[in-house]
Amino acid sequence: MRDIDLVRVRYVGREGTERLVRLEEAAEVPFEDGRMARVIPSYVGQGHMPGRYWAATMGDFVEYESVLESKWLTLLDFDREVTAFSSQPLEFDGIDGRGAWRHTPDVFARRRDGGALLLDVKNPQMRDDPRVRLQEERTRRVCARLGWDYAMVSEPDEQRWVNVDLLSSARRPLYLGEELVPRLLELTRRPVSIGELMRFMEFEDLARGVLFHLMWFQRIVTDLDRALRDSTLVKAQAEGVGR
Template sequence: MADDAGAATAPGIRDIDLVRVRYVDGEGTEHLIRLEEAADTPFEDGRMVRAIPSYRGQGHMPGRYWAATLGDLVEYESYLECKWLMLLDFDPQVTAFATQPLEFDAIDAGGAWQHTPDVFARRQDGSVLLLDVKNPEMRDDPRVRLQEERTGRVCGRLGWDYAMVSEPDEQRWTNIDLLSSARRPLHLGEELAPRLLELARNPVEIGELMRFMEFPDLARGVLFHLMWQQRIVTDLDRPLRDSTLVKAAEEAQA
């Protein structure tokens, strides 16, 4: 989230004239490449291009998120950024993601600028989603709007999707946050998964499902794990209650 978008100069910026991309590969070697080369570079396999600062009294809370998609820890710069890492982790189309993955070093009609996007995500089909995570109070800052415009223009040239995001939908986030408590691999209760999938072949309320189980407290954790994996699905835009209907996904039934 730290960046230098340059001065918020006059509107109508023309197409970017020159862009180079700096990144650090998995072996720790730094590279500076032309924008055209970036389209085929596996940034998800590299290291962070900048360290995330951590000091007493800072205005946001950095940390590390354990990603089920990766089986590893990913550093984040703020709690808001951590929320978006979790949403990416939950997305079945996302196969890998990395934070602080690269730096754009560019010159356009407004002058020279540099920017390190927050998150790089790779999807199953090979496409890319680049995210910048911004405090909603900063979205109207002219420098932030200019950064969004510039980064979006660069991503357009690469064929990448780009979004500047703030707070996710509150109800959906609350539900996914609850399911994330069971995102790690199953050990205790693993044998309950086939029974839950069988019972959920047709829509069934969570409370009713638990009444079929000998150890309902343990079974609820296994259910949440299956829901995190989206082998059992429901409407996550509504509160999760015992009256919530769930159903085994078609792939799980097959």
């Protein structure tokens, strides 16, 4: 397939105005702040479950089209290098050696260094579909021209997802237990097991929730590629590193 000859980008700005720009102009557009370029359908009997995810990163809701997509929104929300993200952010309208094509990627993420990441979330059973592979190839080539990172993803690593999903339950602002934060940070200056840490807490259930909140914001860290147990070692992150 020869190089893409023409690609335009359609998006809807924050104020609700639809715009169509050349690909080169799209590199400067803050897609993380815009509105959705495509409405996610919702109807009785559909094969996936759309919904809304509350993102701690922005303090706002982001729509998703499937449970699988909601997992990746959660992982982006947990990523301390991501400062904002949006769903269905833009539509590519292109022409190449195989004809005209259009595609609306699933998620756009802005990184702390100003870089961008575009994600397509696909059911693993569809990854070998020739149409999906062509879509991936086209989108990857366009993102390379924009200087963006691109990935087509399916199921995340199972153990890491289980851990991040658990911590995400504590991602909202603290309304109870805020007074425990300094004590937990002090006790985790050196590695300590979760079980040992809880022995110092008068109200263990409350303290565990506050601990998970601090771990979500990565003020206290651990190895998330292993199962979280009372024997898991945790440690306070260096000041200014976590969110």
